[in-house]
Amino acid sequence: MSPYYLSTMEKLKIAIQKSGRLYDDSVKLLKDCGIDLKNGVNKLKAECDNFPMEIYFLRDDDIPQYVEDAVADIGIVGENVLYEKNKKAVIVEQLGFGKCRLSVAVGRNESYEGVEYLRGKRIATSYPVLVQQYLDKHGVPAEIQEISGSVEIAPGIGLADVIVDLVSSGSTLFMNGLKEVETVLRSQAVLVRNEQLGAEQQRLLEKFLFRIRAVKKARNNKYVLLNAPNDKLSEIVGMLPGMKSPTVLPLAEAGWSSVHSVISENDFWDIIEKLKGAGAQGILVVPIEKMII
Ligand code: ATP
Ligand code: ZN
Numbered sequence: 001m002s003p004y005y006l007s008t009m010e011k012l013k014i015a016i017q018k019s020g021r022l023y024d025d026s027v028k029l030l031k032d033c034g035i036d037l038k039n040g041v042n043k044l045k046a047e048c049d050n051f052p053m054e055i056y057f058l059r060d061d062d063i064p065q066y067v068e069d070a071v072a073d074i075g076i077v078g079e080n081v082l083y084e085k086n087k088k089a090v091i092v093e094q095l096g097f098g099k100c101r102l103s104v105a106v107g108r109n110e111s112y113e114g115v116e117y118l119r120g121k122r123i124a125t126s127y128p129v130l131v132q133q134y135l136d137k138h139g140v141p142a143e144i145q146e147i148s149g150s151v152e153i154a155p156g157i158g159l160a161d162v163i164v165d166l167v168s169s170g171s172t173l174f175m176n177g178l179k180e181v182e183t184v185l186r187s188q189a190v191l192v193r194n195e196q197l198g199a200e201q202q203r204l205l206e207k208f209l210f211r212i213r214a215v216k217k218a219r220n221n222k223y224v225l226l227n228a229p230n231d232k233l234s235e236i237v238g239m240l241p242g243m244k245s246p247t248v249l250p251l252a253e254a255g256w257s258s259v260h261s262v263i264s265e266n267d268f269w270d271i272i273e274k275l276k277g278a279g280a281q282g283i284l285v286v287p288i289e290k291m292i293i
Helices: 004-008 023-032 060-068 079-085 128-138 172-175 199-219 230-239 265-277
Strands: 012-019 045-047 053-058 074-078 088-095 100-108 121-126 141-148 162-167 178-187 191-194 223-229 247-250 254-265 281-287
Touching: 012 023, 012 060, 023 199, 045 191, 053 060, 053 191, 053 230, 060 074, 060 079, 060 088, 060 191, 074 079, 079 088, 079 178, 079 191, 100 223, 121 128, 128 141, 128 162, 128 178, 162 172, 172 199, 191 199, 199 223, 199 254, 223 265, 230 247, 230 254, 230 265, 254 265
Parallel strands: 012 053, 012 074, 121 141, 121 162
Antiparallel strands: 045 053, 074 191, 088 191, 100 162, 100 178, 223 254, 223 281, 247 254
């Protein structure tokens, strides 16, 4: 049973993908934000005990429409789908997962020299709106064949000369004898909201966003502990950013200190190598669960 206050309170309704590439990361984000989903995944809807939120599981293609219509207050969807559907939903936050690009690919042996190549070609894609915009932008007319899945096989079966499809590693293109030649759009999962949220929904969204930002920051940072000889201390501390500045504590062994700091994932290996080079020892690196600045 939900606590009484939760069952009577207004809830923030969120739409996430029912199954597919965004599902795991979307659920993980909710969990890392301390939101426990109650129902199984095969249902259309899940409730939570510890946050006034209702979760709808939908096909990703339908999420922008549901958010525009306020059936859901917010949603998690790829930018690719959001822009293709062109619905009224406002991006609130980039979520850092579901990263991919919408790319133009042609036969591996084609000599491709630029967008002009596309003139008059047959292009197979599931993203006709984005492809048309791209062609218009470059002033290159072409024929778009909309297909809903397995776009990469279209050239092989004579349905198209060119494809525009989502790519992450490029291995699917390679296996189908294609090469990537242009990027139409870089995409990642984003949190979107309805244009006009009610005051309570807005308040809940801000609460949720505060948690999302803490989780994102934590994912991008590591907590580092190390031992430094005191004669190298200022050099080592100078290499470390820390939240304000690194913490320095004396070790029981004379002449040594323990240094604690937070390092961004991006600079991680660079800094660790420099620290070792400067005489740091016993370096421990610990994941951070939440980070609030
Ligand atoms: P649904 O059944 O919900 O319609 P789908 O088959 O359209 O699912 P998925 O393949 O699960 O969609 O992809 C969902 C989203 O994941 C894409 O729209 C895109 O934003 C993102 N994504 C990330 N990497 C890739 C990739 N390599 N290929 C396809 N999509 C990717
Ligand atoms: Zn889809």
